[in-house]
Amino acid sequence: MATKDLTQESFQETIENNDIVLVDWWADWCGPCKMFAPVYDEVSQKHDDIVFGKIDTEDQQQLAAAAGISSIPTLMAFRENVLVFSQPGAINAQQLDSLIEQVRGLDMEEVHKQVEDARAKAEQNKN
Numbered sequence: 001m002a003t004k005d006l007t008q009e010s011f012q013e014t015i016e017n018n019d020i021v022l023v024d025w026w027a028d029w030c031g032p033c034k035m036f037a038p039v040y041d042e043v044s045q046k047h048d049d050i051v052f053g054k055i056d057t058e059d060q061q062q063l064a065a066a067a068g069i070s071s072i073p074t075l076m077a078f079r080e081n082v083l084v085f086s087q088p089g090a091i092n093a094q095q096l097d098s099l100i101e102q103v104r105g106l107d108m109e110e111v112h113k114q115v116e117d118a119r120a121k122a123e124q125n126k127n
Contacts, residue, residue, distance in 0.1 A: 003044050006053040008063045014051060015078050020103055021051040025067070025074040027058045033073045036090035043096045050100065077103045082111055 006014055006023065015021050024040050026033035041069035057064040057072055067076075071088035077099065078084065084103060089098070 001002055001052050002015075003041055003052045006055050007060055011053075011055070011063055014053060016081050017050045018051070019080060020049065021053055021078040022100075022112050023053045023055060023073050023076040023078070025064060025069045025076070027056060027072055029058075030072050032090045036073050039090070039093050039096060043093055046097075068087075079103055079106060080108050080112070082108075082115055084111065087121060 001051055003024070004014070011091060022040075024036065026037065040052060040054075044050075055063060062109045073090055074086065074088045075091065075096075076083060084106060087120075
């Protein structure tokens, strides 16, 4: 599957309506971003079941700020509407394939339980 440009308008819907979504945060002036882009595109061709999103941080500054992007490229992985990976820096195709396999292998029942436990603890600490 080809990569898909995401915007503030399409970001949340894309995360919510797909099982696995990878997001590459990039900018045109960023050398490492330009090195990572062909790797990301190449790997996207091998995984039709995953959405490979790209967000131009210059064009989508509010979205990048809301996501806490402070270094690019940053790669994020979402599974079942949960952020399960976020790391700045370019990686190679083998590392990206490995990441995809790890994301696929997650016990999402356990992940959702951990998210709910963390939410409940945060709520408890407020009171």
